[in-house]
Amino acid sequence: MTMEKLIIATRGSQLAMWQAEYVKSELEKKFPDMSIEFSVITATGDKILDKPLALIGGKGLFTKEIEDVMLSGGAHLAVHSLKDVPTELPSGLKLAAITKRDDVRDVFLSHKYKNIEDLPEGAVVGTTSLRRQMQLRSMRPDLCIKNLRGNVNTRLRKLADGEYDAIILAYVGMKRLGLLESVPFAEPISDDIMIPPSGQASLGIEIIDDPEVAKIAETLNDPNSALAAKIERDFVSRLEGSCQVPIAINAKVDDDNVVVRAQVGLPDGTEILEESLEADKNSAEDLGSKLADIMIEKGAKELLARAEAMAFKEERCERF
Helix, strand or coil: CCCCEEEEEEECCHHHHHHHHHHHHHHHHHCCCCEEEEEEECCHHHHCCCCCHHHHCCCCCCCHHHHHHHHCCCCCEEEEEHHHCCCCCCCCEEEEEECCCCCCCEEEEECCCCCHHHCCCCCEEECCCHHHHHHHHHHCCCCEEECCCCCHHHHHHHHHCCCCCEEEEEHHHHHHCCCHHHCCEEEEECCCCCCCCCCCCCEEEEEECCHHHHHHHHHHCCHHHHHHHHHHHHHHHHHCCCCCCCEEEEEEECCCEEEEEEEEECCCCCCEEEEEEEEEHHHCCCHHHHHHHHHHHCCHHHHHHHHHHHCCCCCCCCCC
16 A cells, blocks of 8 residues: 655755655656655755855754654655765664766856866865865865855855856756856866765655655665765765765766775865775675775875864955
8 A cells, every 4th residue: 555645855945846846756657646745944054054064063964954854753755965965864764765866077167267277376266065175276276265155046146246256066956957058157077087975966865764665765766876875875984974074986887887986185185095996786885895995094084084174264365
């Protein structure tokens, strides 16, 4: 017997609602007789907009309030950007499905310049991601990195108002909201240059620990994306990583093979440790942990401890 009503918990941003609507639409195709409703929740990460995420501290900045509602019986299922989901979940909840991964790349956005190489010396680039800051600085140590918070539309407005020469966002969010055409220069950045974070471009379907809800959620699971997610999340878990440290990790899964690449380093880009591993898909489940162990042997944990001490110390850009 199929559930009569399913309640989906989600954040209220435009992108979060797109994601929740997408999941609702997919489930309605599979369970046409089931009523599906939303419970829209404001997360801590949406409330505190005057500080970089790295300085707010704690885990689950975009998931905790949603999880509290689920645990109190207010929702059966939550739709998250997988990159926001901590590797450890509260008792009573589980990650039941990973949707098919979209384009994992970041995107360069500017009203004046074509790409990172085209930026003049001292150009102001907006990002709150310590990973992106590390990668940008390793390429262009002359750039001035300025904190950038708010939803996608807020960030684009700040760019249009001239607060930044360029900003870096996830390509998939811009694509899903149909906003790529709104910026004169929007160039995807090769993931060979800028390795994405764990979980980028997949949705994580978190559920209450209930067999009937699990059966419903599991119909959304993409096996290759789920394998990639496990590898990436195992890597972050083994390193005990959080948003307070710069970690890049991406697993590419094809029919027979898995290649995983990772970077950890300092936010100023002066030290970066990069490694990769490859395995047959049938023996790749532990690849994330294996790669983490290799990097730990080479000093990754000590490097990340130094990175956390640096956190996000915003520099003063000359024109501000």
